Amino acid sequence: MSSDNTENLGSGPDLTYQAHLNKKELFLPKCLVCNEFHFYPRVVCPHCGSFDLEWQALSGRGEVYSTTVIRRKPERGGNYNVCLVTLKEGPRMMSRIDGIPAEDVKIGDKVTASIINNDGECHVIFSPSQEA
Amino acid sequence: MAHDLRGSSAVVGVGLAGCGEAHGKLPLDILAEATHNALDDAGLKLSDVDGIFTGSSYHFMPGLSTAEYLGIKPRFTDTTMVGGSSFVAHTLNAAMALKTGLCDVALVCYGSNQRTAGGKLATMSEQQIYEVPYKPRYPISSYALAAARHMHEYGTTREQMADVAVAARQWAKLNPSAFARDDLSREDVLNSRMISDPLSLLDCCLVTDGGGAVIMVPSERAKDFPNKPIYLLGTGTAQWHRQITQMPDLTTTAALDSGKRAFAMAGLTKDDVDVVELYDAFTINTILFLEDLGFCAKGEGGAFVADGNIAPGGGLPVNTNGGGLSCVHPGMYGIFILIEAIQQLRGDCGERQIADSEVALVNGNGGVLSSQVTSILGTEAVL
Numbered sequence: 001m002s003s004d005n006t007e008n009l010g011s012g013p014d015l016t017y018q019a020h021l022n023k024k025e026l027f028l029p030k031c032l033v034c035n036e037f038h039f040y041p042r043v044v045c046p047h048c049g050s051f052d053l054e055w056q057a058l059s060g061r062g063e064v065y066s067t068t069v070i071r072r073k074p075e076r077g078g079n080y081n082v083c084l085v086t087l088k089e090g091p092r093m094m095s096r097i098d099g100i101p102a103e104d105v106k107i108g109d110k111v112t113a114s115i116i117n118n119d120g121e122c123h124v125i126f127s128p129s130q131e132a
Numbered sequence: 133m134a135h136d137l138r139g140s141s142a143v144v145g146v147g148l149a150g151c152g153e154a155h156g157k158l159p160l161d162i163l164a165e166a167t168h169n170a171l172d173d174a175g176l177k178l179s180d181v182d183g184i185f186t187g188s189s190y191h192f193m194p195g196l197s198t199a200e201y202l203g204i205k206p207r208f209t210d211t212t213m214v215g216g217s218s219f220v221a222h223t224l225n226a227a228m229a230l231k232t233g234l235c236d237v238a239l240v241c242y243g244s245n246q247r248t249a250g251g252k253l254a255t256m257s258e259q260q261i262y263e264v265p266y267k268p269r270y271p272i273s274s275y276a277l278a279a280a281r282h283m284h285e286y287g288t289t290r291e292q293m294a295d296v297a298v299a300a301r302q303w304a305k306l307n308p309s310a311f312a313r314d315d316l317s318r319e320d321v322l323n324s325r326m327i328s329d330p331l332s333l334l335d336c337c338l339v340t341d342g343g344g345a346v347i348m349v350p351s352e353r354a355k356d357f358p359n360k361p362i363y364l365l366g367t368g369t370a371q372w373h374r375q376i377t378q379m380p381d382l383t384t385t386a387a388l389d390s391g392k393r394a395f396a397m398a399g400l401t402k403d404d405v406d407v408v409e410l411y412d413a414f415t416i417n418t419i420l421f422l423e424d425l426g427f428c429a430k431g432e433g434g435a436f437v438a439d440g441n442i443a444p445g446g447g448l449p450v451n452t453n454g455g456g457l458s459c460v461h462p463g464m465y466g467i468f469i470l471i472e473a474i475q476q477l478r479g480d481c482g483e484r485q486i487a488d489s490e491v492a493l494v495n496g497n498g499g500v501l502s503s504q505v506t507s508i509l510g511t512e513a514v515l
Contacts, residue, residue: 069326084377
């Protein structure tokens, strides 16, 4: 690679995404051609092929698209939820719903994102929306 | 006009080995034994093989490892890796290589010791970094999410999914080589331990050892061998995602496209199909693929599989060896559906034989409903 890329070291989409999470912000690349957000963050819009992207904030509002309870023995931590959430702005991500029992998460539930720090790594999780 | 590849190559030998438990054997030992059986079946020697098509969860460069182990120096090697569907995809690549003279005898082969090596799914897969923090279980949670969504949108029930497992077991009971042949009822499936809702233990495929091999040659030579040749009429591939978060619609798989492509190449429709072999890693797979391949409308797969319709004596024979659910599933299953289809068309299936089978459809699945590869095979009657 040419030395022109030196200034870009450390600014790839995953690092940018994580840097926003570290500031408790949910940002994703939005395509300036087709106006669609995408997840996971890439250097190219998977909807239209454009490389003309801009990082923008999301509302954090979403809806449970599908959900599963992973069964685990109580002594190993008990059952937990894994779900797919479709964000209001369009992208879908894997996450979990906190604040209610894993078994009570239902497809179509309105949820709101929060960002948690798990041993120094920030992740997006969701909880039931208050107004829902 | 017929596609250039339609019927241009034929299967002249198949072999299985180590299905169930192959104590003390390594993956390539099992692959080599299956190859030996396929070559015997075709009346060929290892030195006749000049094209290798293989995939592996154990060998980073499986074409090199396989050819080295077998002691052959292939002119053409293809290790297309689309998970469990790879071996069905290899039929298309083999047909292309045979048609263009890049090789004369193609060996599609696989072997795994997953069960006796401890039962853990061998994988060289990279971590899915945007999924792993939430601790999904691979691959079951991805299929569970698809099943939950199908139930939500179409009212599909656990009972209907259980009927997929029951039908598979009824076929397995007619197959002396199947691994699981005990009685199985809908209630047994429903009452088995829940793993990742809505999928319970008996919604999941077996973990076995096993290997399979298929020998293909150009059709012009197909009658030079002892067996009734089975012609490759069409193969279609399709892929829409890698990880489940990226699957556009969890109730529709890329088999929608792979099926259309395979039927178009074959110049046939679903009404021509006598026997169907689908990659049933989980009970929901069978339902999704029957819908996406056009055997029933979207959303009606649950009703279609219920009450024995895909079991022996039902309306459509599906997974006649017992499937991944009850016959064999050593990590990747694609080669085994291919072999069962060929054996059905040859009329070699004994008690489970579907009478007068001329056309078989095979649908391989790879990743987490990610890669779909459909092949249509037929006898000389439909060439």
